[in-house]
Amino acid sequence: MASSNAGIPAEDIDTSKPHPARMYDYFLGGKDNYEVDRVAAHRFMEAAPEVRTSVRANRSFLHRAVRDLVAECGIRQILDIGTGIPTQPNVHEIAQGIAPETRVAYIDNDPIVNAYASVFLTGAGNTSIALGDLRDPAAILERPAVRDTIDFERPVALLLVAILHFITEAEDPEGIVATLRDALPSGSYLVLSHATGDFHEDGRTEAAAVYKAATASMNPRARERVMEFFGDFTLLEPGLVQVPTWRPDGPLPADSELVGMYGGVARKG
Template sequence: MGQDGGFGIGEIDTSRPHPARIYDYLLGGKDNYEVDRRAGDELAAAAPEVRIGLRANRAFLQRAVRYVVGSGVRQILDVGTGLPTSPNVHEIAHGPAPDVRVAYVDNDPIVAAHANALLSSSGATSVVLADVRDPQAVVNHPEVRRAIDFDRPVALLLVAVLHFLTDAEKPEQVVAALREALPAGSFLVLSHATGDFADRSAAQAVYSKATATLNLRSRDEIERFFDGFELVEPGLVQVPFWRPDAPPPPRSGEIGFYGGVARKTA
């Protein structure tokens, strides 16, 4: 996850599991290595609800994108996008609003390569290799600026990414710096792993061998990321219960992801 996380932007480390590739494997994708599959199997053994949790997180992302687009936002900055999983953010957004522009940001060169191949025909999207730990580099990147006009409302997506930042990496300051770049009328879409519903120390141990550690936080800690924004109903909740458009899946009460959407009013 960048220099502080053990490898630099532009380097592919296939000796250790990578969070984006573990997620890809657990979601049924093929863009992963044996080391990622082993870690994914260990994670599923340590946290049996992990697969339904990741699917619920993706479903939350889809509902949240439709919400912000329905609210009039036509620009999306997706930081920590992970490997492409259909439907992708631009596909979700372009359903109701084909004019939405999307900038995808990730620090894994494998993610960037796959996303570039997927999006090469689309002028309304940019793919940027950058690290959330350096928010100024994200917002000032020429390709981000090509897609995103920071004088108009933006939906900032931080979906299942901040739990890979340690407290020492000051995730609250990262979010604050990104917030400052957003004009009034912008939205923050955020989800984050938690240990509130079960002891997940064994799951955390899986990530101790990965390129980024898993840092579970409580609801109160996660809610602080929304400082400077106004949460929309129903607030910060487990992801299956954020404006569900179908009955939540079985065992939803065990899912260790909180999610919320909030608007910047000033």
């Protein structure tokens, strides 16, 4: 049985299909998931035993990137699209722990995630949450919660962390990211991570197939394709790499070479 549903009416919770955000929560050891999510998660782990190492490494990459951008690059605005179920510490906690004036806008397309995040953010200043679908980036940019929080005349850090691999090629991921990149002023940053099958002979196709029964499919991509999402932004060192090796602040996980996730941070202008 899952934990509290954050006040969401039972009829609004679809437990007939696994949900990527709830599966991710389970991989991270969270409790905001349901039996259908746990069954799918275990099928995924059978096909890709390193998944828990990968998602934890991805979460750590997010933390390091946010810390660097706020502490070293002076970023004071963050737009996090596909935020997922809140997992402490979250982006605003990390950023505002360094610079309390940092403004953070969260976007997710799932009402359940929105409700959890709204409860979690109660009393948090300079922070907002809104429903929005990455497949419609123009609408996200016009959300009142985004416009009221983010000043697009000043540098912004755009977070697309572990979200683009749920967009199919037919849905034009490159065009989606380009719309968002174009809205950012010079001095902004793009933080992106993406699943890949590059480090496994089977391409992790069996694992990705688990998501065919979920609310969104998984579409791992090769490094060359992921690189294209950065457009003309300049990648910071060490470039686009496996997430554990992006500016590590401690020993690498024992099986870090098996982590099927690329990550990188790039600057505009």
